[in-house]
Amino acid sequence: MRVDIVSIFPDYFAPLDLSLIGKARGTGLLDLSVHDLRTWTSDVHRTVDDTPYGGGPGMVMRPEPWAAALDAVASPAAQLIVPSPAGRPFTQADAHELAELPHLIFACGRYEGIDQRVLDEAAARMPVREVSLGDYVLFGGEVAVIVIMEAVTRLLPGVLGNADSLTEESHAAGLLEAPVYTKPASWRDRAVPEVLRSGDHGRIARWRRTESLLRTAARRPDMFAAYPPESLDKFDRAA
Ligand SMILES: N#Cc1c(-c2ccc3ccn(Cc4ccc(CN5CCCCC5)cc4)c3c2)n[nH]c1N
Numbered sequence: 001m002r003v004d005i006v007s008i009f010p011d012y013f014a015p016l017d018l019s020l021i022g023k024a025r026g027t028g029l030l031d032l033s034v035h036d037l038r039t040w041t042s043d044v045h046r047t048v049d050d051t052p053y054g055g056g057p058g059m060v061m062r063p064e065p066w067a068a069a070l071d072a073v074a075s076p077a078a079q080l081i082v083p084s085p086a087g088r089p090f091t092q093a094d095a096h097e098l099a100e101l102p103h104l105i106f107a108c109g110r111y112e113g114i115d116q117r118v119l120d121e122a123a124a125r126m127p128v129r130e131v132s133l134g135d136y137v138l139f140g141g142e143v144a145v146i147v148i149m150e151a152v153t154r155l156l157p158g159v160l161g162n163a164d165s166l167t168e169e170s171h172a173a174g175l176l177e178a179p180v181y182t183k184p185a186s187w188r189d190r191a192v193p194e195v196l197r198s199g200d201h202g203r204i205a206r207w208r209r210t211e212s213l214l215r216t217a218a219r220r221p222d223m224f225a226a227y228p229p230e231s232l233d234k235f236d237r238a239a
Contacts, residue, residue: 001029001030001031001099001101001102001103001104001152001156002031002032002075002102002103002104003030003031003032003033003103003104003105003106003149004032004033004034004035004073004078004103004104004105004106005032005033005034005035005105005106005108005145006035006037006066006069006070006073006105006106006107006108007034007035007036007037007108007140007141007142007145008036008037008038008048008108008110009108009110009140009142010034010035010036012108012142012143012146013034013142013145013146015146016032016034016146016149020153020154020159020160021149021150021153023159024153024156024158024159027158029156029157029158029159030153030156030159032149033073035069035072035073037065037066037069038065039069040064040065040066040068040069040072041065042064047062048061048062048065048110049061049062049110049111050062052112056112057112058111058112059111059112060111060112060113060114060115061109061110061111061113061114061115061118062115063114063115063117063118063121066107066114066115066118067118067121070105070107070118070122073105074105074125074126075103077101077102077103078103078104078105078126079098079101079103079104079105079126079127079128079129080105080107080119080122080123080126080127080128080129081098081104081105081106081107081129081131081145081148082106082107082109082114082119082128082129082130082131082141083106083108083109083130083131083132083133083141083144083145083148084109084113084130084131084132084141085113085132085137085138086113086130086132087129087130087131087132088129088130088131088132089131089132089133089134090131090132090133090144090147090148090151092151094129094131095148095151095152095155096155098148098152099152099153099155099156104152105126106141106145106148106149107141108140108141108142108145109140109141110139110140110141111140131144131148132144133147154166174223174226174227175209175212175213175215175216175223175227176212176215176216176219176220176223177212177215178207178208178209178211178212178215179211179215181193181196185197193207195207213227213232
């Protein structure tokens with residue numbers, strides 16, 4: 001997968017040199033390039049913003065540098081991903097869709113956002129997705145791109161050592177994860193649930209599913225309501 005990220009803060013993406021994303025870059029699973037938007041400015045001050053038409057707070061990112069940047073990095077197979085407070089909520093399903101694509105371009109806005117005509121003009125030559133991480137306000141799109149890059153890269157074949165990690169993911173199954181434990185068996189007078197040390201894989205699977213259902217019902221009633229009723233096992237906490 002090829003990924004191009006355009007930002008006025010390219011150093012924000014140093015974390016993408018680390019851990020499994022860094023390894024995916026090193027092995028060629030991920031071809032990631034980060035670009036400074038100011039590369040495509042033409043004035044001595046390298047200006048990327050201006051005042052908003054119609055008034056209002058803050059500044060808006062000018063179209064010319066963005067158009068030149070997108071022209072430079074685009075390819076026939078590219079899709080443009082634009083984090084925005086006004087975007088559609090980004091979900092695990094979106095991560096799976098993006099992980100199947102050959103070329104992603106991320107446009108990281110700042111200030112009050114990018115001149116809308118940049119997105120409109122890009123949409124005439126490639127698919128454009130405006131996405132939001134959630135109902136809170138960030139300074140810009142960079143952090144969202146780092147989150148999306150983690151969600152997408154971990155789905156690429158060969159990135160996660162244990163493929164099972166993907167098959168058991170509860171978000172994929174529409175439930176929250178069950179609690180996890182490791183050694184020691186007792187810690188500050190708190191014991192690991194006996195079922196997890198029983199070696200009875202059927203009991204363990206039932207316990208985990210029950211815990212997932214209980215957690216989802218308590219913390220994400222929206223998710224729980226969408227869970228197919230025919231899939232609901234009887235709660236068996238004593239599994
Ligand atoms: N993904 C994601 C995000 C973002 C995100 C993503 C990309 C950019 C680019 C710039 N910003 C900053 C910003 C902040 C507020 C507003 C709204 N204005 C506020 C003042 C009155 C007018 C409207 C616009 C732009 C961004 C924020 N925030 N939260 C998410 N889940």
